[in-house]
Amino acid sequence: xxxxxxxxxxxxxxxxxxxxxxxxxxxxxxxxxxxxxxxxxxxxxxxxxxxxxxxxxxxxxxxxxxxxxxxxxxxxxxxxxxxxxxxxxxxxxxxxxxxxxxxxxxxxxxxxxxxxxxxxxxxxxxxxxxxxxxxxxxxxxxxxxxxxxxxxxxxxxxxxxxxxxxxxxxxxxxxxxxxxxxxxxxxxxxxxxxxxxxxxxxxxxxxxxxxxxxxxxxxxxxxxxxxxxxxxxxxxxxxxxxxxxxxxxxxxxxxxxxxxxxxxxxxxxxxxxxxxxxxxxxxxxxxxxxxxxxxxxxxxxxxxxxxxxxxxxxxxxxxxxxxxxxxxxxxxxxxxxx
Ligand code: NDP
Numbered sequence: 001x002x003x004x005x006x007x008x009x010x011x012x013x014x015x016x017x018x019x020x021x022x023x024x025x026x027x028x029x030x031x032x033x034x035x036x037x038x039x040x041x042x043x044x045x046x047x048x049x050x051x052x053x054x055x056x057x058x059x060x061x062x063x064x065x066x067x068x069x070x071x072x073x074x075x076x077x078x079x080x081x082x083x084x085x086x087x088x089x090x091x092x093x094x095x096x097x098x099x100x101x102x103x104x105x106x107x108x109x110x111x112x113x114x115x116x117x118x119x120x121x122x123x124x125x126x127x128x129x130x131x132x133x134x135x136x137x138x139x140x141x142x143x144x145x146x147x148x149x150x151x152x153x154x155x156x157x158x159x160x161x162x163x164x165x166x167x168x169x170x171x172x173x174x175x176x177x178x179x180x181x182x183x184x185x186x187x188x189x190x191x192x193x194x195x196x197x198x199x200x201x202x203x204x205x206x207x208x209x210x211x212x213x214x215x216x217x218x219x220x221x222x223x224x225x226x227x228x229x230x231x232x233x234x235x236x237x238x239x240x241x242x243x244x245x246x247x248x249x250x251x252x253x254x255x256x257x258x259x260x261x262x263x264x265x266x267x268x269x270x271x272x273x274x275x276x277x278x279x280x281x282x283x284x285x286x287x288x289x290x291x292x293x294x295x296x297x298x299x300x301x302x303x304x305x306x307x308x309x310x311x312x313x314x315x316x317x318x319x320x321x322x323x324x325x326x327x328x329x330x331x332x333x334x335x336x337x338x
Contacts, residue, residue: 002028003066004065009070009072010044032060033052062087068084068091092118096171101309119291122307126281136267142247142249147225149241152232153235156233175215179215182217201322207233213232215232249268
């Protein structure tokens with residue numbers, strides 16, 4: 001069966017990564033794109049070889065599509081996902097799933113009731129580096145995990161210095177942009193869930209409108225692991241990394257908080273140092289393959305709707321902590337709607 005995709009949002013991420021990832025799947029086709037502007041829809045369709053350009057959600061959902069990829073600004077995800085689910089379409093939605101965890105819950109519940117697949121596009125779970133770390137930890141290679149550190153402060157490229165740093169109502173800010181990924185990647189790599197977070201945020205010169213462009217978070221996980229994560233838009237030279245330190249060893253990954261299949265993972269134990277080898281498949285291609293399999297009834301998307309609720313609940317708690325100056329509990333069941 002060919003999966004026909006409709007793109008909701010004439011976005012940068014679709015153009016740079018996801019259109020290619022959809023087209024890399026056998027039996028898949030991108031049949032339509034929707035932008036709120038008819039001119040932008042037409043130009044985007046032409047540039048990306050998509051047959052149908054539309055400027056309303058009804059037109060997109062009324063066309064012959066089986067699945068939609070939502071990559072509009074964050075305040076639009078909820079309404080667009082719910083409409084797509086009502087129309088019987090599978091949904092791959094960008095992170096954060098919505099602006100609040102309660103709304104994300106509503107999306108998950110709607111997809112479940114309709115028997116449709118809902119995935120969250122947390123690409124980092126698909127990185128060979130993070131999967132190698134998860135495997136090494138699950139296999140006991142660092143003994144009992146004790147602490148983790150995530151270095152994910154970058155410089156937001158000029159072409160993306162728009163709504164993310166100026167529009168709170170669109171879900172801007174580094175926490176909804178990057179902390180959601182870090183919370184998800186920590187959960188994935190550690191195979192553990194966070195219980196509470198304490199965060200400081202800052203506006204270091206790029207963000208306006210009360211938005212933050214830097215954050216430092218401290219997380220406590222169910223197993224007792226503590227973790228720290230640093231997210232930022234304004235550091236040009238920081239580099240990225242992910243470390244997990246255990247009773248019998250440490251995993252030290254460099255350049256892995258990225259959209260590309262790059263970086264390295266070092267395992268250091270009493271035996272010495274070993275570079276772990278891992279696959280270098282495109283992260284988004286792997287995500288789309290898992291999503292297609294889920295549509296075919298085989299397994300789940302690499303990050304499910306529930307994973308998207310977890311990451312948003314975590315980010316929401318971080319924002320609340322930064323505001324209140326207190327550590328905040330993370331419980332997707334208590335904090336969500338359903
Ligand atoms: P963009 O700013 O490129 O696109 C978002 C929306 O902005 C588009 O849907 C479009 O609206 C509008 N837009 C785009 N270009 C223009 C323009 N030139 N003039 C006016 N409006 C324009 O966003 P991103 O691609 O960076 O992010 C989109 C979503 O994807 C977000 O939810 C973000 O969090 C997520 N994301 C996820 C990543 C991942 O790796 N998982 C990486 C990057 C982003 P319209 O459709 O109406 O034309």
